[in-house]
Amino acid sequence: MGPVQHRALSRKRLAVMGGALMFLAGCNALPNSGPTESQINHAQQNPKKNAVGYGIVQISLDLITLLDSEGPPSFSSLDADNVPVAPGKNDTVGPGDILQVSIYEVGSSLFSANSATMLASSASGTNTLPSSASSSTLPPVVVDGSGNILVPFAGQIHVTGMTAHQVADAILARLKQKSQSPQVLVRIASDIANSVMVYGGVRMPSRIPLTPNREHILDVIALAGGVDHTTQADEDYMIRLVRNGHIAEMPLKVIENEPAQNIAMQPGDRVQVIYHPRTFSVFGASGKITQTRFSMPTLTMAEAVARVGGPVESRADPNGIYVFRYENADVLRRLGLPVDEKASVAPVVYQLDMMNPSNYFLAQKFMMRDKDLIYIANASSNRFYKFFGLITTVISTAE
Incomplete structure (x- = not known):
């Protein structure tokens, strides 16, 4: 290489280094996947940048215990809170039920054609008695809104809370003075009171009548045809149970795997099967930015972190693993964070330092929720390495 070429190359290198120094002054302009x-x-402490008013809470065992205690009620707890002192047998009559009443009589019959024969015999003075028993099935008897039924010759009878056998006894007691040796059979033809939706x-979708067998929640779902397994998995279905003004939700798969959650149904329960695929998103210095x-x-x-490949070793800061979530406002108040009095939910950021080995156990206890966002912070040194790589590329090109 001649002197002239050597001087030209030196000037080029100096120019590159000078430009590199200028880049170093503006290192913040280098591209990045997110904040450190x-x-x-x-940003959390700057009101201008923290317009939504989120707080940062370190994930700890106490926090996990609090979140678990504030979770939605399980079906087993809902059952314990609302179970009757004497569990019903699903065989009592209530408003809206339709009863089939059959009456059997001997001799003078009130409900069959034999009664006309008896009246004619009495008028002629022969008093001829029928030689055989007669039976009659009354038209469908509906239990009214007050829990009463109306039976010819027996009058109005309050039957709410009675079994079919007790209703038959009540009708029989009214007919004994008017018919010879009557017998009464009652069957619940349409059971509205002992049913669930x-x-x-x-x-x-339908109204499922309950029986003395005491159907459980998976039983009534099966009786309604079950969920559609052809396109969706059980994990994507949530079951919502409404009982006496209380609401509980659980994934269908949990109910299938935990027999204690497959509780017995009570009359008036409402069971809603909801197709609700749950997702979480991951951003920052992770192996994959995705919604999963x-x-x-x-x-x-x-x-959740493992599913996306975990933090990228070359650019992630394991001190800063965050979960962004809209949390129940009552939980945040118990954590001491300022929350608007009228708010039901508020934003919060949970942070986990994965440089502490014990925190890996906490990561196995901290439960993800639908629409959670995980952010893996970039390491502060990441920009330096990017800048160093840029300089190396420029110098190599210049040579």
Whole structure:
């Protein structure tokens, strides 16, 4: 290389280094996938940047215990809170039921054609008695809104809370003075009082009558045709139970896997089957930025991070693993965060330091929720490495 070429190459290298120094002064302009831990913490304290008013809470065992205690009620707890002192047998009569009443008589009959024969015989003075018993089935008897039925020759009878056998006895007591050796049979033809409504994502939404066998929640879902397994998995279905003004929701798969949650139905229960695929999103220095479905009844933070490949070693800051969530406002008040009095939910950021080995156990206990957002912070040194790589590329090109 001649002197002239050597000087030209030196000037080029100096120009490149000078330009690199200028880039170093504006290193913040280098592209990045998101803020660092310190930037998130500073933004939280800056009212101009924290317009939604979120707080940052460190994930701890106490926090996990609080979140678990404030979760939606399980079906087993709902059953314990509302179970009657003496559990019903689903065989009593109530308003709206339709009864089939059959009356059997000997001799003078009130309800069959034999009664006309008896009247004619009495008028002629022969007093001829029929030689055989007669039976009559009354038209459908509806229990009115007050719980009463009206039976010819027996009058109005209050039957709410009675079994079919007790209703028959009540009718018989009224007819004994008017008919010779009457016998009464009562059957519940349409059972409205002892039924539950099953609707939503089932093949045959309907009213399911309960029997003395005491059907459970999976039983009535099956009787309504079950959920559509051809396109969706059980993990994507939520079951909502409404009982006495209380509401509980659980994934269908949890009910299938935990017999204690497959509680017995009570008259008046409403069961809604909801197709609701749950997802979480991941941003920042992760192996993959994506929105991912749960595809399982419950999902921990550790499992969620692992699904996307975990933090990228070359650019992630394991001190700053965050979960962004809209949390129940009562929970945030108990954590001491300022929350509007009228708010039912408020934003919060949960942080986990994965440089502490014990926190990996917490990650296995912290439960993810639908629409949670995981953010893995970039390391502060990430920009330096990007800048260093840029300089290396420029110098190599210049040579």
